Amino acid sequence: MENFKADNKNIQVLLGDYRKAIIKLSIPNMIAMLIQTLYNLVDAVWVAGLGPSTLAGMGIFFPIYMIIISIATGITVGTSSAIARKIGAKDYEGANSIAEHSIILSIIVGTITTIIGIFSIEFILKFTGASGTTLENAKDYGLIIFLSSIPTMFNNAATGILRGEGDSKRPMYVITFSSVLNIILDPIFIYTFKLGIKGAAWATLISILVSTGLLIYLLFFSKKTFLNVNFRKFALNNQNFVDISVVGFPTALAQITMSIAVYFLNFFAVKSGGDAGVATFTGAWRIINLGTLTIIGISSAVTTVTGAAYGARDIRKLENALNYAIKFAEFFALAIMAGMLVFSKPLAMLFAYSKASSALLDEISSALKLLCLFLPGTPFGMLTSGMFQGIGHGYKSLATTILRTVVFQLFWTWLFVDIFHIGLTGVWLGIVVGNATASIITYIWGRLTIKKLYVLQTKPSEQI
Known part of the structure; x- marks a missing residue:
């Protein structure tokens, strides 16, 4: 039996007064989403300074990027839901297993997304009607963004794990730090290093990787989480993949x-x-x-x-x-x-x-x-x-x-x-x-x- 902390404050709130739980979980979620939205807005503003065709290139790739984000969001919600249900039933071993399976699932999905994206990006972009400079800009931006698929999927699985155990503050801190870092790196990579639209993509990739590092520390090394995600007793259970995916x-x-x-x-x-x-x-x-x-x-x-x-x-x-x-x-x-x-x-x-x-x-x-x-x-x-x-x-x-x-x-x-x-x-x-x-x-x-x-x-x- 894993040594789960019975005095974990997040679990006590989650299993206690529903009013406190709703407020405690909602407010950090709101702040995180606001920060992310502002980052996306600022990102577009910096790219707009490069000219219409560059902004158009980002715009052409945006629907594809939204599909990646949609898949990642699915992993977050599926993971948090499955873990919360296990914790509610006091099946902490089961919740731990869900967490470990979600990480594996995120890496598999991220790998598939990367491979498909890199090898089909030109065809997909041409299908949208993009051509010339706009097509090249979209391709330059998209290829680097596709490299972020694995860490993006992992980050969303990790966020789902933390939210599933009633912790929405730490994901908020990570998202805020990553978004601010991206905002800072954008002008440096775009204008100082003269990388253009590639610079915007590299700034995004680096900020995502920094988030990955922070979340790896929180889950595997900090010992501040309720669940003990360490894979020491991992046993493959396909039903866990089903519970997340459903x-x-x-x-x-x-x-x-x-x-x-x-x-x-x-x-x-x-x-x-x-x-x-x-x-x-x-x-x-x-x-x-x-x-x-x-x-x-x-x-x-x-x-x-x-x-x-x-x-x-x-x-x-x-x-x-x-x-x-x-x-x-x-x-x-x-x-x-x-x-x-x-x-x-x-x-x-x-x-x-x-x-x-x-x-x-x-x-x-x-x-x-x-x-x-x-x-x-x-x-x-x-x-x-x-x-x-x-x-x-x-x-x-x-x-x-x-x-x-x-x-x-x-x-x-x-x-x-x-x-x-x-x-x-x-x-x-x-x-x-x-x-x-x-x-x-x-x-x-x-x-x-x-x-x-x-x-x-x-x-x-x-x-x-």
Whole structure:
């Protein structure tokens, strides 16, 4: 029997008051996501200084990079969910085994991603229509980014392990340090070393490798974690891969589905308003996405807390944790919505500050006033989806994401734009109404799932 620390504070919080657990896990998650978002923004700003074709090269590779990130996110969520369920059931040996299997899985997936990416990058980029200097820039950037696949997958597995045992602070510290390092290295590699877009990629790779070093230290040498990840008693168990993948794989697909949905929403924006329409959508939607960061951070906490409650067969705690998290998220959603309504013009200036883009100021401001109504309905759907991930029902999480992004948002947008002919306003209304409709259905599905779990709880012989 491994020597697990019974007095571990993170475990005590995770298995204790669900309110404290939700808050303790949510806030570091929010900060980490905000830092990462700001880093991505700054990264693009530095590259933009090299000229339009260089920024376009990064933009062409971005959807491919998002697929890598989606797969990595799947590993994070799948790992944290599986570990939380084991810890809730007080199967600490099993949680340790999940952690070790997740590291192996991350290395396998990272290796496959690297090989496929390096040998197919030119074909994939040409398929997007890229050519000339833009193609070369995208290829130069992408080849180096693909080299980061293994450490990226490992870092996400390690983050999932730490979050699964109720520790979201250390991942936040690592992500913050890595992102700040990247911001510092960008101008040095791009301009001082005169590496251009390759410099941006090398800065990203080095910051990721530094994160890998920090996470290796935390997991294997610091002795400050609850789980003892050392592979000394490792025994291959394919069921552990299944336990991770049953949540991780649908999560990755859900992330990819959201990118596909944005592609089609861009189509409706172009149809309704031409280039100005898609520029308006791009600017306004990025601001809305910033507003959803708090809800995403709380959703990650819901996955861990409900997973532990599910493992402990404490369905009452699972239900209470979800409802409390929704109230907690609604506070942020309503406050951010109010802020966007009041400060829509200053926020729109972020994407309309130059003479060339000043014509977009009123359009983006008007779009924000409608799109911010997207936020209050989001917690019901997103957090219920997080609960589905926590209890191992990854397919439900995927289904609800497809329902929200592909089915309802696109349906309502099509209805308002093509049938009612109300132009760009129809795109904004379609997103808001589609999200609200799907969130209501998702929450009802979640309530029915919890009701079923109560029934199964009374039957000890059955798996809940």
